[in-house]
Amino acid sequence: DVKVTQSSRYLVKRTGEKVFLECVQDMDHENMFWYRQDPGLGLRLIYFSYDVKMKEKGDIPEGYSVSREKKERFSLILESASTNQTSMYLCASSLPPSPLHFGNGTRLTVT
Amino acid sequence: DQQVKQNSPSLSVQEGRISILNCDYTNSMFDYFLWYKKYPAEGPTFLISISSIKDKNEDGRFTVFLNKSAKHLSLHIVPSQPGDSAVYFCAASARVSAASKLTFGTGTRLQVTL
Numbered sequence: 001d002v003k004v005t006q007s008s009r010y011l012v013k014r015t016g017e018k019v020f021l022e023c024v025q026d027m028d029h030e031n032m033f034w035y036r037q038d039p040g041l042g043l044r045l046i047y048f049s050y051d052v053k054m055k056e057k058g059d060i061p062e063g064y065s066v067s068r069e070k071k072e073r074f075s076l077i078l079e080s081a082s083t084n085q086t087s088m089y090l091c092a093s094s095l096p097p098s099p100l101h102f103g104n105g106t107r108l109t110v111t
Numbered sequence: 112d113q114q115v116k117q118n119s120p121s122l123s124v125q126e127g128r129i130s131i132l133n134c135d136y137t138n139s140m141f142d143y144f145l146w147y148k149k150y151p152a153e154g155p156t157f158l159i160s161i162s163s164i165k166d167k168n169e170d171g172r173f174t175v176f177l178n179k180s181a182k183h184l185s186l187h188i189v190p191s192q193p194g195d196s197a198v199y200f201c202a203a204s205a206r207v208s209a210a211s212k213l214t215f216g217t218g219t220r221l222q223v224t225l
Contacts, residue, residue, distance in 0.1 A: 004154070031211050033211075035215075040217060041217060042115075042117075042200060042216050042217035043200060043202075043213075043215040045212065045213075045214070048211075048212060090155070094211050099157040100157070100213060101157070102147075102155045102156070104153050104154045105152075105153075105154055
């Protein structure tokens with residue numbers, strides 16, 4: 001069974017801090033994704049990656065960057081956290097044509 | 112611009128009855144559609160999918176219907192059970208073979224009452 005692990009369930013950070021959200025998958029999936037979930041807005045794609053060291057912007061990349069140095073790991077970076085980045089962050093992986101498998105999410109609060 | 116819309120934020124259904132969740136899309140390039148289910152404090156889990164070459168796909172109690180001309184799909188759950196209470200997200204992709212880079216709707220919270 002596919003396992004997507006997000007390193008933290010809850011994070012509290014201060015405005016202006018650099019924040020790293022880590023995600024690891026154990027099924028050798030090519031594709032990895034970062035979404036954020038907000039009430040009334042559903043899931044919105046931030047960044048995705050089809051291969052190691054490869055990244056593409058999603059629908060809302062502003063204020064974020066990503067890193068994929070190894071196939072199994074995809075990191076989301078908030079360069080300078082702001083209060084409007086308080087959200088639930090969801091990592092997912094897939095091996096087409098199979099559907100996305102999601103981790104359990106990281107609830108980030110920026111104060 | 113919301114390309115995938117779920118206009119009902121919530122739905123309450125009695126146990127044993129049918130639950131119908133609706134989803135509309137605007138992008139005519141979408142050709143693969145999925146439903147995900149999400150419990151609190153968990154990630155979304157894949158439920159059922161349908162490609163644009165079909166108009167119906169069934170898996171046990173879950174059936175998805177696709178009306179391409181209306182750009183509308185629906186998820187039917189029969190019979191509804193209390194364990195079905197969750198948030199349901201509709202999602203769409205422009206590439207059938209990839210099932211990746213999904214565009215999600217805003218979700219519908221289903222509550223199945225006893």
